[in-house]
Amino acid sequence: MSSAALRHIFRRPAGNFPGKLALYIDPSIIASTASKLEHGSICVVGTNGKTTVTNMLADCLVAAGQRVVCNRSGANLNSGVATSLLASRAADWGVFECDELWLVKILPYLQSRYVVLLNLFPDQLDRVGEIDRIQESIIDALKQSPETTLVYNADDPHCEIIARSISNATIPFGVSEGLDTLQGAAVDAQMCQQCDTMLNYDYRTYSQLGAFSCPACDFSRAHLRFMARNCEVGLGGLKFDVIAASDEEAIAGGVVATIEAPYSGTYMVYNLLAVYTVGYSVGLSNNVMQLTMKSFDQHNGRLEHLDIHGRSVLLNLAKNPTGFNQNLGLVLQETEPVVASFFVNDMEGDGHDVSWIWDVDFEALAGRANTQVFVGGMRANDLQVRLKYAGVDARIVEDANELMRHVAALPNEYKTFVIANYTSLPAVREACVKMAEEAEAPEPFEGSEPGQATQGAWQAAAASVEGEPVRIMLLYPDLLDQGGDVGNVVVLAKRCEWRGMPVQVSSVLCGDMPDFSQTDIVVLGDGFDRQQRLACESLLPYKEAFARYVEESGVVLAIDGGLQILGTTWYIDEEALEGLGIIGLESGRAEGKTDRIVGEIAVQTELVKRPVIGFENHAGVTVLSETLKPFGSVLKGTGNNEGDATEGILYKNILGTYVHGPLLAKNPELADWILSRALERKGAAVHLEPLDDAAEIAANDFMRDRLKL
Numbered sequence: 001m002s003s004a005a006l007r008h009i010f011r012r013p014a015g016n017f018p019g020k021l022a023l024y025i026d027p028s029i030i031a032s033t034a035s036k037l038e039h040g041s042i043c044v045v046g047t048n049g050k051t052t053v054t055n056m057l058a059d060c061l062v063a064a065g066q067r068v069v070c071n072r073s074g075a076n077l078n079s080g081v082a083t084s085l086l087a088s089r090a091a092d093w094g095v096f097e098c099d100e101l102w103l104v105k106i107l108p109y110l111q112s113r114y115v116v117l118l119n120l121f122p123d124q125l126d127r128v129g130e131i132d133r134i135q136e137s138i139i140d141a142l143k144q145s146p147e148t149t150l151v152y153n154a155d156d157p158h159c160e161i162i163a164r165s166i167s168n169a170t171i172p173f174g175v176s177e178g179l180d181t182l183q184g185a186a187v188d189a190q191m192c193q194q195c196d197t198m199l200n201y202d203y204r205t206y207s208q209l210g211a212f213s214c215p216a217c218d219f220s221r222a223h224l225r226f227m228a229r230n231c232e233v234g235l236g237g238l239k240f241d242v243i244a245a246s247d248e249e250a251i252a253g254g255v256v257a258t259i260e261a262p263y264s265g266t267y268m269v270y271n272l273l274a275v276y277t278v279g280y281s282v283g284l285s286n287n288v289m290q291l292t293m294k295s296f297d298q299h300n301g302r303l304e305h306l307d308i309h310g311r312s313v314l315l316n317l318a319k320n321p322t323g324f325n326q327n328l329g330l331v332l333q334e335t336e337p338v339v340a341s342f343f344v345n346d347m348e349g350d351g352h353d354v355s356w357i358w359d360v361d362f363e364a365l366a367g368r369a370n371t372q373v374f375v376g377g378m379r380a381n382d383l384q385v386r387l388k389y390a391g392v393d394a395r396i397v398e399d400a401n402e403l404m405r406h407v408a409a410l411p412n413e414y415k416t417f418v419i420a421n422y423t424s425l426p427a428v429r430e431a432c433v434k435m436a437e438e439a440e441a442p443e444p445f446e447g448s449e450p451g452q453a454t455q456g457a458w459q460a461a462a463a464s465v466e467g468e469p470v471r472i473m474l475l476y477p478d479l480l481d482q483g484g485d486v487g488n489v490v491v492l493a494k495r496c497e498w499r500g501m502p503v504q505v506s507s508v509l510c511g512d513m514p515d516f517s518q519t520d521i522v523v524l525g526d527g528f529d530r531q532q533r534l535a536c537e538s539l540l541p542y543k544e545a546f547a548r549y550v551e552e553s554g555v556v557l558a559i560d561g562g563l564q565i566l567g568t569t570w571y572i573d574e575e576a577l578e579g580l581g582i583i584g585l586e587s588g589r590a591e592g593k594t595d596r597i598v599g600e601i602a603v604q605t606e607l608v609k610r611p612v613i614g615f616e617n618h619a620g621v622t623v624l625s626e627t628l629k630p631f632g633s634v635l636k637g638t639g640n641n642e643g644d645a646t647e648g649i650l651y652k653n654i655l656g657t658y659v660h661g662p663l664l665a666k667n668p669e670l671a672d673w674i675l676s677r678a679l680e681r682k683g684a685a686v687h688l689e690p691l692d693d694a695a696e697i698a699a700n701d702f703m704r705d706r707l708k709l
Contacts, residue, residue, distance in 0.1 A: 016075050019082030030078065030109035033085035034094065037069065041094035041110050042278060045103050045138065046118025046153075048323055049271045050076065052302055053118060054097040056275050060292045064284050067091040078105045093282075100134045108144035114281065115142065116151045116274055120158035121207060122482070123320040123351070130528045132193075135162055142166045151277055153270060154222040155209040161193045163222065173226040173277045176243065178203030178210070179233065179266050190478050194219045196534055198478070198510055206266050206329075207322045226277040228259075228269050235333050237262040240269055242276055257286045261293045263303055264330050267323075301420070301429040309441035311407060313416045313432060317425050319350065321359035327419045328364055336415050337370035341403050342394075343377040343420035343428050350422050352599065353615045354379045355660045357386045358484030366391035372410065374403050377424040381699035385665050388695050389490050400431035405445035469502035470678055473519040475562075476527075478509050479535045483617065483660030485525030485559045491664040491671050492521065499689050510538055516549035520678040524562025526660065529572045532561040536579060539565065543580040550582055555678045556654040559663060560618055563587075563649065563656035571620070583651050584625025595619075601637030601659055602707055603647045608669035611635055613703045614659035616647075624649060631657050636707040653677045666700040668693045 022029045034041065044054045051074045058070040069088040071080045076097040084096065098106050100120070107115065117138070120131055139162055142148060146168060152159045154172035163170045192199055192214035199219075204210035213220035224245060231240040242257040259272050272293055279289045297304070306313040318324045324342075331340050346352050357379075365371060365387075373394040375383035380396045387394040397403045400418065407416050420428045435442055474489045489505055496503035508514045516522070527535060539546065550556060556566075564570040567585030570577055579585075596619045603612040612632065621642040624630070630641055631648025639647035640658040648657035655674065657663060664671040672688050679686045 016077065016079040016083060018086060019075075019079035019084075022082050022086055023079060028109060030082050030085060030106065031111075033082070034110050036085070036088065036090045037092070037094045038090070039066075039092050039282075040113035041096060042114045042116065043096050043098045043103060043107060043110065043112045044116045044118070045098050045100050046116075047100070047121040047123045047320065049118045049267060049274075050074075050097045051300070052268075053116065053271050053274050054095055056271070056293065056296050057116075057278055058093075058095040059296055060275060060279050060284055060289050061093050061095065061282075063292045064288045066093055069094040069096075071096050077102045081106050081110070101137050104137050104141040104144070107141040107148065111145050112148050114149050114151055114278055115145075116278055117153060117159050117162065118270065118274055119153050119156050119209070119322075121320055121322045122356070131158055132528070132530075135165075138162055139165045142168050149281075151274065151281070153209070153274070154224055155205060155211070155270075157193065157199065157208060157212050157219075157221075160219070160222060164219075170222075171225050171277060171281065172222040173273050174221065174224045174228075175205050175209075175231065175269060175273075176224065176227040176229045177231065179205045179231055179269075191530060191534065192217060192219045193530070196530060205269075206326065209270075226273060226280070228273050229255075231269055233264070233266055233269065235264050235330065238264070238268060238272075240273075242273065244280075256280070257290070259290065259293060261296075264333070265303070265326050266329070267326050268303070301425045304429070306432055306436045308404060308407075308416075308432065308436045310412055311414070311416060313404075313407075313418060313436075315418050315420070315425070315429055315432060317421070318419050319421045321356050324357075324360040324419065327417065328361060331417050332364055332368070334415050334417075336413050337411070338368070339372045339374065339403075339407050339410065339414050339416040340365060341374040341376065341397070341416070341418050342383055343375070343400075343418070343424040344380070344383055345378045345421060345424040347378070347423040350424075353483070353617060353660070354382050355484035355487075355615055355662060357383060358487035358490070358662055358665070359481070360386070362387050362390035362392060370414075372406070372414070374406060376400070376403065376428075377420070381695070381702045382665070385695050385699050386487075389487070389494050389665070400428045401435070401442065402445065404432070404435055404442045408442045409444035409446070468682065468684075469504040470496050470521065470675065470682075471519045472503065472505045472521045472523065473514060473516075474505065474507045475514060475522060475524045476510055476535045476538065477507050477525070479531040480525035480527040480562055482526050482528060482531075482561075483559065483615070484662045484665075485523075485562075485660065487662035488525075488557060488559070488664045488671075489523050491662070491668075492523075492675060495668070495671055495675065495691065498691055510534060514539075514542055514546075516542070516545050516554065519549075519554070520682060521555045521557065521674060522546075522549070524556070524558045524565065526560035526562060532565065532570075533572065533577060535561075536565045536570075536577065539580060540578070543582065546580060547582045550652060550654060553653050553677075553681050555674060555681065556656075557663070557674060558654065558656040559660065560658045563622070563658070564620075566654070566656065567622070583649065583654065583656075584627050585649060585656075586623045587620050588623075589620050597638045597640075599637055600703060600707060601639070601647070602635040602704065602709055603632040603637075603639070603657075603659065604635055605632030605670075607632075607650075607655075607673050608667065610667070610669060610697075610700060611704060611709060612659065612663070612670060613666045613700050613707075614657075614661035614663055616640070616658050617660060618658050622649070627651060631655060635709055653681070666696055666703065668696045 155174035197216040202211040228240040564587040570587040630646035
């Protein structure tokens with residue numbers, strides 16, 4: 001009845017509510033209805049690729065004559081699985097996409113034959129927190145279903161540690177060679193989760209995936225049971241051989257299949273390999289799988305090709321740095337002129353924190369000939385600022401209709417890429433599909449001439465400082481960069497370059513020796529607990545030199561965990577850890593509080609005129625000594641200082657704060673304040689030529705309006 005009412009009266013999808021209602025009546029409804037699955041079920045989890053793998057695997061089973069229940073729409077909570085089971089008749093298999101944190105509420109009831117673990121990337125940090133939390137939840141789920149076999153991507157250290165933590169049978173798969181692709185930053189997977197040593201890689205395919213090993217313990221990629229070899233990936237499609245290693249069935253270890261499919265992107269190699277591994281394990285023929293993979297089309301905006309009145313348009317989903325970098329790789333492979341467009345919302349399904357866009361390698365677009373770049377969605381202003389600091393002049397469009405009007409004014413050879421995150425994709429796809437079906441082409445938008453993704457009119461012509469460069473030291477970016485905080489260095493460096501000021505950026509990696517005597521600005525970002533601990537331990541031998549730098553008015557920007565490291569004591573759960581003791585600050589969890597403090601924040605500080613806008617995502621509070629004063633007063637949000645509505649600290653030339661975003665992206669006045677302090681300490685004339693900060697101010701104003709300031 002609820003399904004009928006939702007579909008026919010309210011015109012809404014009935015993907016979750018019927019199951020939610022059923023679970024309220026009977027919490028074990030999934031276990032009861034799972035009995036209609038004759039051969040059992042398969043659950044698919046992972047940050048990227050769940051929907052594609054789930055639907056492709058279901059299609060393979062259907063093509064083999066099996067009856068299949070599947071939550072194809074992507075309703076991947078327990079309510080979505082329950083809805084699918086309630087609506088189905090008796091079937092052979094259930095194939096279910098599952099949210100990583102909700103697998104523990106699904107698998108113990110399903111007792112699935114297989115769980116497919118695709119990858120684990122940092123994603124929606126404001127919702128899910130640290131990767132450890134996801135891993136623990138998946139481990140807990142598998143321990144409650146001991147007969148389930150884990151089919152997992154062994155190239156991902158985050159997945160490998162899960163396989164080592166359970167007693168279930170496992171089938172590891174991966175790629176047996178490095179791939180020529182846009183790598184991007186490997187976030188949160190450079191440390192061994194067994195002994196906290198930095199990992200070594202023989203090669204990487206992309207992000208943290210590859211042939212890894214720990215130099216200090218036995219943690220390494222497992223012996224692959226199924227592997228992709230001789231991989232060819234291009235815009236026209238991909239091809240690879242599947243090698244099966246020896247197992248209990250005495251497979252010879254040779255080529256068992258050659259996969260060819262009309263998809264682009266390195267990540268699709270992993271998706272297809274995952275589908276093949278499970279299909280082989282349940283007895284599907286190569287012919288069935290190969291034909292299904294070649295003809296598969298979800299018609300849901302995932303790698304969907306459209307022809308809009310003779311113009312080639314590729315739609316795809318991307319929701320985190322890894323996904324965006326993979327899509328940028330597709331753009332860079334294109335030899336024809338390109339329109340690259342990016343749409344980002346910040347609704348509940350997307351994650352409210354968009355600081356992750358600073359971990360996307362948009363710099364790869366800078367200077368690419370015949371490239372037009374557009375941005376849209378709720379956070380178009382933030383995207384425009386990010387691309388500006390990447391050296392790309394992006395224009396804001398209201399929606400996909402306006403985008404295609406710009407495209408219509410360009411020559412036909414332009415290929416259009418439309419990359420959108422979760423909640424922005426449906427509206428973008430609907431508009432594009434409608435335009436493709438209409439009799440008339442979109443009316444051209446005046447002013448869209450062929451151009452190039454280069455730096456724009458924000459550049460300043462005058463050089464106000466000559467001689468020695470402004471030297472910026474980025475401390476441990478391989479450990480401390482969870483809120484786009486490396487973007488603060490990008491902002492500082494670009495604002496020097498645009499003024500004609502010489503600037504030098506040095507990255508001090510874990511194990512390197514920092515030389516504080518040869519720097520003007522030190523930047524410390526935030527990191528997950530494991531990374532923050534190692535960063536703090538690595539800095540302890542240099543705390544006297546660091547303290548001397550601070551007392552001599554050295555400029556320091558410290559964000560969240562970086563600020564905690566400067567204090568006397570900070571905590572991981574109940575464990576007290578020694579900080580550098582450079583400032584009188586103690587950090588800990590607020591008494592009686594268990595939830596993280598997450599949301600947009602606005603701070604009024606004496607340093608600048610406009611409110612400082614950013615994002616806070618922290619679990620603790622700080623107690624300031626009498627030598628410290630707050631960075632500012634909280635206008636909206638919570639802040640981190642115990643006992644009052646204040647945020648961060650100021651001490652000499654240290655600016656410490658819990659504001660991410662990154663901090664300086666929407667607050668250019670604050671970036672110039674930091675540069676002025678550094679120039680003053682150097683004895684240089686402090687005169688910063690004004691820059692065109694229209695994009696930054698627009699992003700600041702957008703959030704001020706949303707916060708009703």
